[in-house]
Amino acid sequence: MSSEFEVIERYFTRCGAQRTDVPLGVGDDAALLHCLAGKQLVAAIDTLVAGRHFLPTTPARSLGHRALAVNLSDLAAMGATPAWCLLALTLPRVDEIWLQDFASGLHDLAQQHELALVGGDTTAGSLCITVQILGHVEPGRGLRRQGASPGDVVYVSGTCGDAAAGLKLERGELLPSQAMDRQFLLQRFHFPTPRVALGQRLQSFASACIDVSDGLLGDAAKLAAASGCGVRLDFAAIPISEQLENVLGTDAARQLALVGGDDYELCFTVPASKVAAFERELPADRWQYQRIGELLATPGAAVHRAGTVMPIATGGYDHFSNA
Amino acid sequence: MSSEFEVIERYFTRCGAQRTDVPLGVGDDAALLHCLAGKQLVAAIDTLVAGRHFLPTTPARSLGHRALAVNLSDLAAMGATPAWCLLALTLPRVDEIWLQDFASGLHDLAQQHELALVGGDTTAGSLCITVQILGHVEPGRGLRRQGASPGDVVYVSGTCGDAAAGLKLERGELLPSQAMDRQFLLQRFHFPTPRVALGQRLQSFASACIDVSDGLLGDAAKLAAASGCGVRLDFAAIPISEQLENVLGTDAARQLALVGGDDYELCFTVPASKVAAFERELPADRWQYQRIGELLATPGAAVHRAGTVMPIATGGYDHFSNA
Numbered sequence: 001m002s003s004e005f006e007v008i009e010r011y012f013t014r015c016g017a018q019r020t021d022v023p024l025g026v027g028d029d030a031a032l033l034h035c036l037a038g039k040q041l042v043a044a045i046d047t048l049v050a051g052r053h054f055l056p057t058t059p060a061r062s063l064g065h066r067a068l069a070v071n072l073s074d075l076a077a078m079g080a081t082p083a084w085c086l087l088a089l090t091l092p093r094v095d096e097i098w099l100q101d102f103a104s105g106l107h108d109l110a111q112q113h114e115l116a117l118v119g120g121d122t123t124a125g126s127l128c129i130t131v132q133i134l135g136h137v138e139p140g141r142g143l144r145r146q147g148a149s150p151g152d153v154v155y156v157s158g159t160c161g162d163a164a165a166g167l168k169l170e171r172g173e174l175l176p177s178q179a180m181d182r183q184f185l186l187q188r189f190h191f192p193t194p195r196v197a198l199g200q201r202l203q204s205f206a207s208a209c210i211d212v213s214d215g216l217l218g219d220a221a222k223l224a225a226a227s228g229c230g231v232r233l234d235f236a237a238i239p240i241s242e243q244l245e246n247v248l249g250t251d252a253a254r255q256l257a258l259v260g261g262d263d264y265e266l267c268f269t270v271p272a273s274k275v276a277a278f279e280r281e282l283p284a285d286r287w288q289y290q291r292i293g294e295l296l297a298t299p300g301a302a303v304h305r306a307g308t309v310m311p312i313a314t315g316g317y318d319h320f321s322n323a
Numbered sequence: 324m325s326s327e328f329e330v331i332e333r334y335f336t337r338c339g340a341q342r343t344d345v346p347l348g349v350g351d352d353a354a355l356l357h358c359l360a361g362k363q364l365v366a367a368i369d370t371l372v373a374g375r376h377f378l379p380t381t382p383a384r385s386l387g388h389r390a391l392a393v394n395l396s397d398l399a400a401m402g403a404t405p406a407w408c409l410l411a412l413t414l415p416r417v418d419e420i421w422l423q424d425f426a427s428g429l430h431d432l433a434q435q436h437e438l439a440l441v442g443g444d445t446t447a448g449s450l451c452i453t454v455q456i457l458g459h460v461e462p463g464r465g466l467r468r469q470g471a472s473p474g475d476v477v478y479v480s481g482t483c484g485d486a487a488a489g490l491k492l493e494r495g496e497l498l499p500s501q502a503m504d505r506q507f508l509l510q511r512f513h514f515p516t517p518r519v520a521l522g523q524r525l526q527s528f529a530s531a532c533i534d535v536s537d538g539l540l541g542d543a544a545k546l547a548a549a550s551g552c553g554v555r556l557d558f559a560a561i562p563i564s565e566q567l568e569n570v571l572g573t574d575a576a577r578q579l580a581l582v583g584g585d586d587y588e589l590c591f592t593v594p595a596s597k598v599a600a601f602e603r604e605l606p607a608d609r610w611q612y613q614r615i616g617e618l619l620a621t622p623g624a625a626v627h628r629a630g631t632v633m634p635i636a637t638g639g640y641d642h643f644s645n646a
Contacts, residue, residue: 023363024467028549029400029534030367030456032465035358040346043441044353045409045455049448077352086368088411088453118366121453125372128448130411132368132455133353142355144347211352226351 011103012087016110016117022084031118033084039136044074050127053262055170060098062190063129064105069192070213071133072113073264076199077211079143080135082113087120088130113196141203143268145226148208150297152269154231157195157289159241160216161253162188164260174247181243188241192264198287202268205278209268217258217312220267220293221301227269233258233293235305258303258312269295334426335410339433339440345407354441356407362459367397373450376585378493383421385513386452387428392515393536394456395436396587399522400534402466403458405436410443411453436519464526466591468549471531473620475592477554480518480612482564483539484576485511487583497570504566511564515587521610525591528601532591540581540635543590543616544624550592556581556616558628581626581635592618 013026024032035041048054048067068085075082087106110117115133166189168174169182176182194211202209210223217233224231240253248256266289270278284290293304303310336349347355358364371377371390391408398405410429433440438456489512491497492505499505517534525532533546540556547554563576571579589612593601607613616627626633 024465028468029397030365030403032401032460033364033366034462035362035364037360039358041356041358041364041457042353043356043407043409043457045411045442045453046444047411047413047446047453049413049446052446052448074352078355080353084366086366086455088368088370088455090370090372090451119368121369123370123372123375125375125451126449128413128451130368130370130444130453132409132411134364134366137355139357142347144351209352
C-alpha cells in the first residue's frame with residue numbers, strides 16, 4: 001500500500017525461526033502467542049541509538065545482530081529460554097541494502113536461538129533500534145541481581161574489554177600492530193555472543209546474575225548492591241583476550257576490561273557450598289568463565305591488586321554523561 | 324549509580340498499575356511475569372518519533388498517554404485484555420519536569436486499564452518513544468484483520484478526523500472560530516481513547532477488526548485486503564464530531580475523517596447474520612459506533628456518495644513519504 005508497510009512485509013515477515021507457538025506473527029495489529037503452560041514469561045527491552053551505541057561506519061549486519069544480542073544477553077542473565085521478539089525500527093530513509101543486511105544479521109542470530117520475530121513497527125526518524133524479547137523460565141528459577149550473600153564467589157564468562165577496544169578501533173583511537181588482533185576485537189564489538197546456554201545452566205548453581213553491558217566493575221557493583229553486599233574483584237583474575245593484551249599490554253587491557261562497555265558476558269555469583277559442584281559440572285575450560293572475586297558484607301566495590309586497593313576512575317558506562 | 328539508572332528508578336519504578344502477576348518488575352535485566360493459564364499472549368510494539376508523530380510543542384503528558392494509547396489500541400483491535408508493558412525511551416537530555424509529566428500521562432492511562440509497567444531502557448539520543456505491550460485473549464478468540472467475507476457490514480467506533488485536525492491546529496494550519504472546538508480537537512489529538520472494552524465485546528460478533536491509525540479509508544482497505552475482499556464506504560455515514568464539522572464544514576470534515584491519521588478508533592466488520600444481535604446487545608448510542616459501509620467480493624476500496632464513486636487522493640498515512 002505504501003513504502004512503510006512494504007518495508008516491513010519484505011524484510012521482516014520471515015525473519016528468525018519459524019515456531020509452532022505463533023498462531024499470528026508479523027502483519028496484524030498485534031501478534032498472538034501460545035504461552036508454555038506452567039512457565040513464567042521473561043521480558044526485556046533494549047535500544048541501540050546511532051552515534052551513541054554505534055557509529056555511522058558500523059555495518060548494518062552487525063546492528064541487526066547486536067540489537068538482538070543485547071536482548072538475548074538480558075534473557076541469558078535471567079537463565080531464560082528465548083522464544084519471541086518484536087522490533088521497533090526508526091530509520092532516516094528506506095535503504096534496501098541496509099535493510100537486507102540488518103535483517104540478515106537479526107535473522108541469523110534469531111535462528112541460532114530458535115527465536116521468532118513476531119511483530120514490529122517501522123517509523124521514520126534518526127536511526128534508533130529497539131528490540132523487545134520474550135522467553136520462558138521455570139517459576140522460581142529465574143536468576144536475579146539480588147539473592148547473593150557475602151562469601152559468594154564472583155565469576156565472569158568469556159573475556160572483557162574486547163568490545164570497548166573494538167569501538168576504539170572503529171573510532172580510530174587505537175592502532176593495533178596485527179591485523180588479526182584488529183579483526184578479532186572488531187568482531188567482538190560487532191558480533192557479541194550472548195551467553196544463553198550458560199545462563200540456563202547457571203540456574204542450578206548461581207545465587208545472582210547480571211549481564212555485563214556497562215562495564216564489569218560497575219555491573220558487578222550493581223549485582224552486589226542489589227544483593228545487599230559489597231564486592232571485591234581481583235585485578236590479576238580479570239579475564240582478557242590474548243588479542244586485547246597484544247594491543248594494549250596486560251595492565252591497560254585489564255583496566256579496560258573493568259570499565260569498558262558492551263561485553264555482553266555474564267557476571268554471576270555461586271555460594272561457596274556450591275562452588276565445587278559448579279566447577280565440576282560446568283568445567284571452566286568448556287564453559288569459558290573465570291573466578292574474579294568475592295562478595296563482601298560491607299557495601300562498595302573495590303579492585304585488589306597484590307594486596308592493595310586500586311583506584312578506579314569510573315564505575316559504569318553512563319549514556320547521558322559520556323556523550 | 325549514574326544519572327541514566329537514577330532516571331529509570333525515580334520515574335518508572337512505580338508507574339502504572341501494581342499487579343500480582345509480576346514477580347519481578349522494573350530494575351533487573353528482565354521482568355518475570357505469570358502468564359494466565361489457558362490464555363494466548365497478545366504482543367504489540369509502537370514507536371512515536373519527535374517531528375514525525377508529534378511536535379516540539381506537544382505536552383510531555385500527552386506523549387506519555389499517546390505512547391501507551393497507540394499500543395492499547397493495537398490490543399483493542401485484537402479484542403485483548405491488557406496486562407503489562409515495557410518502555411524504551413530515547414531522550415536528548417534528562418529533564419525532570421518533562422519526565423514527571425511524561426510518566427504521569429503514562430501512569431494515568433495504565434492505571435485505567437490495570438496495566439503494569441514492568442521494564443524499560445533509557446538511552447540518550449533524538450526523542451523517540453517505544454512502548455511494547457502484552458495482554459491476553461482466549462485461544463481462538465483474538466480478532467484479526469483477516470476473517471471477514473463479502474457482505475459483512477463495516478463499522479467504525481467514535482468519530483474520525485479529530486486528531487488530524489488537532490495536529491493541524493497545533494501546527495497553526497487551521498484556525499477555529501470557537502475556543503471550545505479547538506480545545507476538543509487538540510484533546511482528541513493529545514489524549515486519544517483506545518477502545519479496549521469495545522474490542523473485548525466485539526469478540527462475539529466481529530469477523531475482523533483493525534485499529535484506525537493511518538486513516539479510516541486506508542485502514543478499512545487493509546482489513547478488506549487481508550480478508551480477500553474489497554470495501555465500499557458511504558461518505559454520508561462517516562462519523563464526524565460536531566466540533567470538526569464546526570471548524571471545517573461537513574464535507575471537508577468527512578474528507579479529513581477518511582484520510583487523517585491518529586484516530587485510534589476501531590474499524591470492524593460484522594457478518595449480516597449477526598448484525599441484529601450485535602446492534603441489540605451493544606447499542607450504538609452507548610458503545611459509540613456507526614455503520615459506514617460493506618465488504619465486497621471485488622478487491623479495492625471506494626467511497627460512495629449519492630450513488631457515485633468519489634475520487635480520494637490518498638489511501639493511508641505513510642511515515643516515509645509524508646515528511
